[in-house]
Amino acid sequence: MEEEKQYEGQLVRRANRGDLDAFGEIVERYRLRVLRTAHGIVGSSDEAEDVAQEVFVKAWQALDSFRPGGSLGSWLYRITVNAAIDATRRRRPQVNLDDIAPPPSEQHTERSVLDAEEAERVRRAVRHLPPASRAALVLREYEQLSYAEIAEVLDVPMGTVMSRLHYARQSLKDALSSQDLNHDV
Amino acid sequence: MMSDHLSDATIQALVDDELPETLRAAAEAHLASCAQCREAVASLASVAETVAETAPEDCHFCASGQFWDRLSCRLSRVADRESPYAVMALIPPLLLGAAGLAIWLISWVVTIVTLLTWAGVIPPLGGLLADTAALHRTSLHTPILLRWFLDAVVALAGTIRSSSANWPSAARSIVRFGLVQGLLSLSLAITVALFAVWAACMPDCQPTGGGTAA
Numbered sequence: 001m002e003e004e005k006q007y008e009g010q011l012v013r014r015a016n017r018g019d020l021d022a023f024g025e026i027v028e029r030y031r032l033r034v035l036r037t038a039h040g041i042v043g044s045s046d047e048a049e050d051v052a053q054e055v056f057v058k059a060w061q062a063l064d065s066f067r068p069g070g071s072l073g074s075w076l077y078r079i080t081v082n083a084a085i086d087a088t089r090r091r092r093p094q095v096n097l098d099d100i101a102p103p104p105s106e107q108h109t110e111r112s113v114l115d116a117e118e119a120e121r122v123r124r125a126v127r128h129l130p131p132a133s134r135a136a137l138v139l140r141e142y143e144q145l146s147y148a149e150i151a152e153v154l155d156v157p158m159g160t161v162m163s164r165l166h167y168a169r170q171s172l173k174d175a176l177s178s179q180d181l182n183h184d185v
Numbered sequence: 186m187m188s189d190h191l192s193d194a195t196i197q198a199l200v201d202d203e204l205p206e207t208l209r210a211a212a213e214a215h216l217a218s219c220a221q222c223r224e225a226v227a228s229l230a231s232v233a234e235t236v237a238e239t240a241p242e243d244c245h246f247c248a249s250g251q252f253w254d255r256l257s258c259r260l261s262r263v264a265d266r267e268s269p270y271a272v273m274a275l276i277p278p279l280l281l282g283a284a285g286l287a288i289w290l291i292s293w294v295v296t297i298v299t300l301l302t303w304a305g306v307i308p309p310l311g312g313l314l315a316d317t318a319a320l321h322r323t324s325l326h327t328p329i330l331l332r333w334f335l336d337a338v339v340a341l342a343g344t345i346r347s348s349s350a351n352w353p354s355a356a357r358s359i360v361r362f363g364l365v366q367g368l369l370s371l372s373l374a375i376t377v378a379l380f381a382v383w384a385a386c387m388p389d390c391q392p393t394g395g396g397t398a399a
Contacts, residue, residue, distance in 0.1 A: 053259060166194070
């Protein structure tokens with residue numbers, strides 16, 4: 001773990017000197033994590049790709065602000081969460097997400113446990129959460145980060161992480177059960 | 186705080202496997218005998234699991250190479266990379282600019298003082314300036330441009346000091362002084378501009394080769 005951190009520190013130093021190969025390795029290591037997190041917050045693959053591109057451009061420009069010895073993952077997650085929340089705020093006009101059907105490409109590739117319709121219903125409910133709770137939930141459920149890691153990424157105390165997670169899950173539970181009721185009617 | 190049921194925080198920490206070992210045993214013992222708390226844990230775990238299962242799979246996103254091609258294209262266009270050398274690159278033009286500005290201001294102070302003395306507004310400092318300038322203008326360590334400037338000051342001050350100053354001589358001195366002053370300002374401005382252009386070009390010197398991610 002420590003060796004991994006040291007190696008990533010070396011990659012950052014090389015990239016900071018302008019070595020694009022080193023930066024390419026960083027991108028390759030974190031691309032999917034950044035994409036998944038962005039997708040969880042913005043809610044679509046295309047937009048997540050744009051956010052991920054923006055994240056790595058910002059990271060490239062701000063490599064010298066990365067604290068030596070710090071966690072590269074936490075740093076990139078933080079940039080991702082901020083960029084994704086900014087992207088959702090920039091969206092205009094605000095449309096009713098309930099009316100949006102999932103893109104065709106995403107309809108047939110869901111995990112087998114949930115069918116496509118069910119998965120989209122959950123994603124839609126997640127998209128209705130406030131950005132701060134949504135970010136905490138995505139980092140926990142998609143990325144399996146611990147409370148301490150989420151606190152570091154979001155720069156908030158652990159108690160705040162727990163209350164955001166609790167709020168998010170409770171809201172989801174309520175939303176999904178009310179959707180179930182509507183569905184049954 | 187003792188209560189009949191587990192707190193929301195404890196239930197959540199249990200589901201997330203974040204409950205300290207010291208509390209876990211007691212919580213699990215409580216769950217064994219409390220159906221309501223078992224139901225609460227199961228319900229929360231179900232929500233967590235459902236959300237986790239909606240995480241997009243890798244195939245939702247474009248291929249690694251495609252992503253890198255687009256990114257490296259954008260990176261090659263980023264000219265304002267905040268490199269640690271950016272500040273260093275700015276130091277020479279900044280220092281030179283500051284020095285140039287100081288010399289330029291001093292030369293104008295000398296000019297204004299000399300002209301005010303000539304006009305009789307202030308006591309005759311021209312002589313003092315001329316004497317100081319005469320000391321330095323012959324020194325080999327004095328840059329050639331500064332020597333020309335001091336020569337011009339001496340000539341102008343000499344004209345002013347002379348009780349029988351005549352207008353053509355004074356005008357010649359003033360013109361000569363103005364020319365040297367202008368030449369000094371222009372040469373400093375050109376040097377600073379050249380350094381500024383050099384500094385501005387520094388970020389563009391970042392290599393833009395391909396990466397390993399493709």
